[in-house]
Amino acid sequence: MTTESQSLTTTPVQHDPLENYGHDRRGGISNPILGMLLFITSEVMFFAGLFAAYFNTRASAAIWPPEQFAHTLQVWPSLVLPATILLIISSFTCQIAVWSIRRGDRVRFIRAMAITVVLGITFLVLQATDYWLLGHDGLTLSSGTFGTTYYTLTGFHGAHVFGGVIMLSVVLYRGMAGQFSAKHHDAVEAASLYWHFVDVVWILLFTILYIIPGKG
């Protein structure tokens, strides 16, 4: 068998290298949605680092939360419970928007997405107000380990809600401009996945910070 180096003697098969570019004809998850899922994975690991810090700090404290701040963690009456309920509702409205555009129902999609954005903004406003009240109560980032962990965890969650609101607003705008259809709405799916992630993180955070009893 000839092994003369540089001439390939058999005829190459004529595969079109671009046949799967853009949409993988083999089916399965689309590139942008897979990308968003991976991004969410990285965000989960980011919060994992913050939660690890929280748990470690709490474990080495004799009393948690410190007495002068115990009242900041009451679930009701406070702004935190209504904010939580609104955020959970927004996940439902977000999913309704996704189901609508999957059916091609643009009207319901826009309506549901708009409600989601409004709910998201409301959550941010409630969170900001809560911070203002806590600040007046004397709880700041420099209030020992409790203040540091509280504001860092809830603050970065809030930042992610803010990012999510931006994402959803862009999706809403594009939807209103008629850019989505039943067959082509990857951005909606991706943004909704992110929004659900943000909601799940809040449920975890809310439970760990507010519901789980303190110690000491």
Add this chain to the structure above:
Amino acid sequence: MSSPPRTRPSTVALTAIAIGALVLGAVVVAIVAGVNVIKYGENFVTGLYPPAAVTEQGQAVRDLYTIVFLIAVAVFFVVEGLILWSVIRYHRKPGDDSLPPQTHGNNIAEAVWTIVPTIIVAFLFIISWQTLNVVDATSAQPQTYVRAEAGQFQWTFVYLNDHGDVLYTQYAPSGKDGGLNVPVGRTIQIQLTSHDVIHAFYVPQFLFKRDVVPGRTNKFQFNVEQAMAGQTFRGQCAELCGIKHYDMTFDVHAMSGADFDAWLAAEIAANPPAPSPGASSSPAASPSASTAP
């Protein structure tokens, strides 16, 4: 597939011979020039060893090191030998364009070089764990207690009794009149506290170090061997702690038990102890820090 008979040595073999001749030549020149080649050779091998241990625990570590070192040398020679052999033996002859046998793998080989290394590392893990239990062993009743306080950039040694009361504070970390004095043959417990950042208590001849972490008190124990009485060992901070980290040295002076007791009693008499931060505030009752062996 048989290879054609060699008519002349390959370039690789020639290069190997040339390098070997050069190295040999360099050694000959060195001997002629009066360089003590044997001493350098010995130093090279001993240089790959930690210093002789002066504590019982350090000796256990050194014995472990010997085993690890021998296994490491054996593994190195076997694997490096295989590499060099392949490179020399399987060099392509010029003009030979045929393909060698296209072996894709061999499951038995994979099993062998998975199982054998597993056995080796399991062995290394077990003997390491056993030695660790010796090094980290804590006896219920150490005979001497010292708190080594680290700050930027100086060590302070506070001698305590078994209740934690301060007996005497040594502010000079090194020198004839400073440093950490320890009695040989007794169990000594060191407690490590830091005023500011992380430091590390490291004595190379103990084959040991432990971090000094602010907010935490690490403790460890050691026994200096009897024969070391009268010797001084170097110590140095081994965790970057700022701009004078390089200068944060200390001395460890080993003394016989009697000398140590006499020294401590004299220091306590000359300097009535004041409570230092972290110690109990009750005044020291009697200077009975250590029980005689």
Add this chain to the structure above:
Amino acid sequence: MATTTLHPVATAYKRSTLYDWVTTTDHKKIGIMYVINSFVFFFIGGILALVVRSELAMPGLQFLTSATYNEFFTMHATFMIFLFVIPMLAGFGNYVVPLQIGAPDMAFPRINALSLWMLPLAGILLLSGFVTGGTAAAGWTSYAPLSEDYPLSSPGAGQDLWIVALILIGTSSILGAINFIVTIFKMRAPGMTLFRMPIMVWTVLTTSVLVLMATPVITSALIMLFIDRNYGGSFFDPRNGGDPILYQNIFWFYSHPAVYVMILPAMGMISEILPVFSRKPLFGYKAFVFATAAIGALGFSVWAHHMFTTGAVYLPFFSLMTFLIAIPTGVKMFNWIFTMWRGKLTFSTPMIFAVGFLSMFLLGGINGAFSASVPVDFALHDTYFVVAHIHYVLFGGSVFGIMAGFYYWFPKMTGRMLNETLGKVQFVLMFIGFNMTFFPMHELGLAGMPRRIADYAATAGWNDLNLIATVGGFLIAASMLPLLWNIFVSLRSGKPAGDDPWEANTLEWATSSPPPPYNFDHLPEIRSERPLFDLRHGPASDH
């Protein structure tokens, strides 16, 4: 000049203006810019190392203050790790992976460009510390409380600049990882199943998973440190109930997988080069894939072996996992050796660097085993023994691997061959210089010389070895001269490479050198991990 029947119809069109390069989303140009950016920071990090070595050549503080010395070794490591090794390997991945899987580009080309341009920006932020009152100086590990706010650390914003720059670099890495994972899973050419992918692609995939999962954790640690330093936070500040050990745990949870990020793609490159220059397939392809996956997974379980001396770690577990990681690494070593075994080896420069890699990485793995044994680590931690280990795996391993990959793929990237004689000169100088610099450090560490010290006592007995190490360092620097000359000369008048100068196995050699913007006009049948070999020799030949 040799072409193949797969030679594309239209080759790269002439639009290589500066504007084209700055705005491109072509993975090949982006990959080349990653490589160039990484080389620049390799030289900067190298100069910092030379200054450090010059100061240490003899006892006494000759020309640096200890404060500046601390800045220099901190920045040396920071540049080498975050702006040289990691992005250099990402750059090679960027260039090679889409070609090797038969794809026209990465999945997200614009995000690819974003990932690239974040790097020089981060580098400028880091460099700016030198002219604005001092860089970070707490080591590349930046342990708290030394890295917390003044007076524990030095005054000035150097540490903050460092934190921001690393967050930028981390973000660039994470975006790159997402890109690689989607590209590899979704854009392979027909016939290329996962177990027919080149090992380079497998290592880049594994690396990307590590980057995706681990980098965000150090981002969280850096943010927490930033809050401590600037907003009165107390995460790691013991003065307020914080825990310095918490920083170390979170930091090393990333930084240990990071070392596999720094070695796996280099191992992938070696796994491409050895089969080509042995003229046989990689021995044990599947074992390789599983070993790579095992290293990736185990890599997450060993982080606290950097913390054995803290007194705050469950020692037996981390020691055991650390020993276990030696096993898949050994499997790889033997598979590489047996790729060469009974082969017909030619020693072009890529192959010489690959064999150098094998020998030097072997030493790095062996001296790592010493540190895995906890009692031995008590003696060796934070001494020059660890510096020796680090450099045997990162220089002897990663850098030699990078050099092998550079000589191997330079013809594909530029259409020109690099000069073989200059390449061999570089290798000899680099090999001798490298061993001269770092082998003595084993002995220095065993004798008790700690790390990160600006000066040492003249009576400690460390003078001779330090001087030898410094001379070796300058030899390494000298070895850069033939490399630079080689690049300069070959770009202008190197021998034209043709499509497939090495008679290689994988798809990137099935198109022109350099490839057209869309990479391929035709793809061969893909029925094994060596589609080009099959095309050349026919599928029935001996496999």
